[in-house]
Amino acid sequence: MTAARRERADPVPGAGDTRARYRRILRFAAWNLAVTWWFELLLPRVGLGRIAERTRARRMRSFAQRFHVLAVELGGLMIKVGQFLSSRLDVLPPEITKELEGLQDEVPPVPFPAIRALAEAELGAPLDLVFASVEETPIAAASLGQAHRAQLLPANAADAGLHGVVVKVQRPGIEAIVDVDLAALRKVGGWLSHVRLVSDRADVPALVEEFAQTSLEEIDYLHEAANAERFAADFAEDERVEAPGVAWEWSTRRVLVLEDVTAIKITDAVALREAGIDPAKVAPVFASVMFDQLFTNGFFHADPHPGNIFVTPVTDASEGRPWKLTFIDFGMMGEVPPGTRRGLRKLLIAAASRDGKGLVSAISDVGVLVPSADRAELERAMTHLFARFGGMGFAQLREVNQREFLEFAVEFGDLVRSLPFQLPENFLLIIRAMSLTSGVCSSLDDRFNLWDSVEPYAAQLLRDERGNVVQDVAQQAFDAAGIALRLPKRLDGLVTRIEDGSLSVANxxxxxxxxxxxxxxxxxxxxxxxxxxxxxxxxxxxxxxxxxxxxxxxxxxxxxxxxxxxxxxx
Missing domain, CATH: 1.10.287 (Helix Hairpins)
Known part of the structure; x- marks a missing residue:
């Protein structure tokens, strides 16, 4: 039996017929969009908004539970969508995020015979001719592939410079499943593009295409191998971080052999303390490393959930830190264009300095603010927010009286309801990375204050950018000169409009x-x-x-x- 026929013969758990899969995803999306439209849009417009408010928590929980079942049964990209939703603690209610967070560890493994068949077809040789041993029980089973611990044969280990390795193998038939899922997501994105409430704030089809590109890259293990080497090069001189080496000789588009760097899971507080590592000291280092990726390198790990980061004790720590952060799984990586990176750096500095006006200017620069937003009102809201809640950690925010949040919402009710923000195309992975970073840091230390990490980092960014002060001052002088030259003509036009009675004032x-x-x-x-x-x-x-x-x-x-x-x- 050929490899292709063997792959078709192997069952793919939860895949089913592709057309039935496509229809099931669309039916699920159509029904929940209809329910959302009825309760969140129609009823409030006819004065029955209280009905929607009373049932919202139960409906959100029911939606999350049904999606959880759908994702586990279908697998594929539905797991990825659920994982993304579970990380959106910033915009989604806890009824959804809590229910979906278990999807990180709930993917059923593929039986080893199917994995062996695919790996041998890709490598062009029996596994016994490459590896001294391969553990049949996977150490990780993900939605697109799974990983098995192995030992290379002595000769191969000498060639690769690696001994203990992890063999990552694609799930059989996953490419067809990804194609079907992307087709369904594109259809749903098209539906959402006709909903003004959504289309005013995000180009959903463009976001789906960004998700599609990331997903297709994630099932190309040669792309992941290149990402791993690039990430390692970015932190080659940084004692805080390490990444696994790649055995290129036995890596293909569907099989990846990496150095086994398994250590203490970053959120395993008990194991960290047993190793003499204080979890509270890990949190700010992890945050700083993620900041470096986003704001300095421009190449970042977009899936930093706890299963993808280890804390590795250093045996000889006499001259440096007694542990390192070890990143794995480089299939989902993001890049921040230079222009966006400058805007993000400006945003970070404004947030650290509690500058409400500067923050609004920065989010406008990076394209997060819709053009029609009332900037003056938003600046006032941000200044008020910083004055009351700025600098608080997650534990402190949880202790704040809910009445205070309610009073803020009442004061800026129109602004809150109008949601003057949009999601730029290249922000999907940035938001995911920062959401997961925040969650990991909070689990390491519930008193963790993000400001404690942001402020020194922003101060360093400010020092780094002082070299551009002369250029900035020159640009400002040039802009001021241009305004001065145009001012007489504009004043003359204003006087003319007042004289002929054509001046109108709008509010x-x-x-x-x-x-x-x-x-x-x-x-x-x-x-x-x-x-x-x-x-x-x-x-x-x-x-x-x-x-x-x-x-x-x-x-x-x-x-x-x-x-x-x-x-x-x-």
């Missing part, structure tokens, strides 16, 4: 508030009529089924009217 915020008030009144009237007809119909129906049914059907008219009024206001 967009007041106009928006009046329009919102008008829509609210009309929605309230529609909701009142809808409720009256619905209740009347349900009462009358007990004695006159026909009349009661007619009243209940007619109640749909004011319901749709209220929905239309709300839609026109978007």
């Amino acid at each position: 967009p915020r007041l106009e928006r508030q009046l329009a919102r008030l008008d829509r609210t009144v009309r929605r309230a009237a529609s909701a009142l009529i809808f409720g009256a007809l619905l209740i009347a119909g349900s009462i009358v129906r007990a004695d006159d089924a026909v009349l009661g049914g007619v009243l209940m059907i007619v109640s749909v008219v004011p319901l749709l009217h209220g929905a239309w009024v709300g839609r026109r206001g978007l």
Whole structure:
């Protein structure tokens, strides 16, 4: 039997027929989008928002549980989507993130005979001719592949300079599954692109394509091997970090042989303490290393979950740190373009210095702020937020009275509800990396204060960028000169408009508030009529089924009217 026929014969757990898989993903997405539209968009527009609020937590939990089941049964990229959702602690409710966080470790392994068949077909030789031993029980099973510990034959070990290795093998048939999943995700992205509430804040099809590119690169193990070497080169002179070596002689697009660098899992506090390592001291070092990747190197590990980072004790620590951070799994890596990196550095400095105006300017520079956002109001909100909550760690924030958060939300209610942020195309992996970094640091030390790591790092960035001060001052002088040259002409035009009476003054915020008030009144009237007809119909129906049914059907008219009024206001 040929390798191709063997691969087709091997069952892929949860894969099923590709067309059935595609339809199942779309059905799941369509139903949950419809439910979300009904509760979060339609009901609030007709004055029934309290119904959505009362049921929101239960609906979110139910959605997460159903998606969890779907992801485990289908595997493939559905696991990756779930892992991404579980890391979005910044925007998703805990009902979702808590339910999905277990997807990191819940992928069922592929039976070893199927793994052996694929590996031997890729290497062009029986495993016994390459390895002295291969453990059949995997040390890790992921959605796209799994890893087995092995020992190279002595001659091969001498050639590679490695002895203990980890053999990473693709799941059989995963390429077909990835193609189907990406097709389904592209379809869902197309649906979301027609929802204004979503499309105003993110180019969903572009985000799906970014996710697709990352996923296709992740199943190309030669690409991962190159990433591992590039990462190692970036930190070659840094005693805090190490990465595994690559055995290129026995690595292919679907099989990867790496140095075995397994050590203490970064979040295993008990094992760390037994090794004499204080978990609270690991957190700031890990944060600083991730900052270096994002803000200095521009090449970063986009999947730094606890299973991909070890703390490795150093045997001879007389001249340096007694442990290192060891990164593995370089399939999902991201790059930060120089322009975006400059904007992120500016953002970090503004956040560290509690500069609300500078922070708004920075997020605008990196493309996170929508053009229509009220910058003055947002600056005031950020300044207020820094003044009250700036510098607090996660444990401190948890202790803050919820009334204070509520008062902030009330004060800046319109701003919070308008969400003047968008997700730029190249931010998907950046957000994932920072979300996971924050989660790991908090699990190492629940008193960990991100500001304690941000401030010294931002101070160093500020010192590094002082060399550009002369250039910045020259640019500012040039801009000021240009404004001065244009000022007389602009003043002359202003005087002319005042004289001929064509000068008009607009207050967009007041106009928006009046329009919102008008829509609210009309929605309230529609909701009142809808409720009256619905209740009347349900009462009358007990004695006159026909009349009661007619009243209940007619109640749909004011319901749709209220929905239309709300839609026109978007």
